[in-house]
Amino acid sequence: MHPAPSIILFTVVSGLGFGLLFFLCLGFPAVSGWTAFVWFFAAYALAVGGLALSAFHLGQPRRALRAFTQWRSSWLSREAVLSVATLCLCGLQALLLIFRADGHPLLGGLAALFCLGSVFCTSMIYASLRTVPRWNHPVTPLVFCLTSLGGGAIMTGVPVLATPLLILLTAAQLGAWWIGDRRFADAGSTVETATGLAAALVGTRTTATAGATRVRLLEPPHTGESYLTREMVFIVGRRHATKLRILSLVCLVILPLCLLALPAAGPEVTIPAVAAHAVGAIVSRWLFFAEAEHVVGLYYGRR
């Protein structure tokens, strides 16, 4: 799949924002007054900025409001509805913390739950697609949610929260790669099922029928590229996948864990840890798209 920068940044940045909002609403760190304003402002900048980035890959962004209507069937629509509901709930909690110096625990809990729900809906847009076997399994939402929560926990600067989440994230990320690498074969789609030709021609010959019937593309339908090949048959850049996986894990969890283990605390530790985590998340998300193979590639002899 084509790794569009707007979608990668949208999922990573809004994920970080919702991760931070999750902890702020639960009272980590316990902030009030102007401090609460600054913390919530940063979290809102990330969450809203990320959501705004998602509009850049739309063909008709002026009609984006229509995306709030089909929550009954579409994960993208559910994500839109839930994100806005989340931002409203978190806003209420922020107002209480800023002006009354004390949030409502029930409201905070509900807002945190909605933060997690928003990230879950984002991940389900991808995890629900049967056409991209690498995404189509339950570990995909786990990685999205843990990346978001891990990032939020690093920003709060509380190692007790961040360390277990980052260890869980490592396990989930490794699991997603391990499952993902086998997923296309397990899904059972081949050029033979895509064309129905092998099954149809088996046993129709009277001579020399030994061996399996194989189908291969002889001529593609067009000599240049098309929307389909640009969007769904993206094969450039996979040769560095192993190096990028290592790089992303180092940035995503190992560097932040080392930084948080330092005896020092405060912004001089948190900021580099968050920056490293964000870079790791962007690399991991780039791989999430670049390595994903869409079954339509079977009709083009490359995936």
Place this chain on the structure above:
Amino acid sequence: MTDLPDRSQRRLGLAIDLDICVGCHACVVSCKGWNTTAYGAPLSDSDPYGPNPSGTFLNRIHTFEVKTGDATATVVHFPKSCLHCDNAPCVTVCPTGASYKRAEDGIVLVNEDHCIGCGLCAWACPYGARELDPAEGVMKKCTLCVDRIYNENLPEEDREPACVRTCPANARHFGDFSDPGSAVSRMSRDRGGVDLMPEQGTLPVNKYLPPRPRTDADVGADTGYGGPDNLPPAGSIDVLAPFLEPVAETPSGILGWIDRTLTRL
């Protein structure tokens, strides 16, 4: 709502005969012609006379080679357009309600005035039947020529999809698959019509009629070349082969720098 109808009253679709298709691309051209000049946004071309021409099409012809063991390979031309699936995954993912499947005849359509061009439906389709038009920013797909098949301003014989009407070999047939007595239903029954990618669970309406049984002797009669004793002269087919070497895809600019750095690591 983009929920699918429980059951469509009729199941209009195509039976495509892979034994007859000669791969002339006439259906591709007539499809583009009708759907550019008739309803909705035109099917645009990008850089049509430049070095990288590309365009939006609702129907494309692939060509496959089928080979069993050492037998002579069979070449099959393979037209592909929307299959108007009963369980259309492209419809349910649509966030705006622009994509829908009609309860009365099962045709899957896009309301272009509501489409935000997010592209998710094209990702959800396993067949590559949907293409986002870069000029209009909306999703385009086969309408089964809904503006022809019910159009009383057209002569009776023209009230079928443009691709079916134009096919010079009569490889494409239009009809109602919910009627067991219709020509397409009978054809599909007699010839063992197949679903594409049944494992995806899309329940396509369109059926593909596989090539009829053929022996090596038939192939020899068709081509003049038959079996291992009568191969074309050595070297006669690869005069142009050196020109068909793949072009290296070396990225430039910042991607090139990233590529070189990662290679050095």
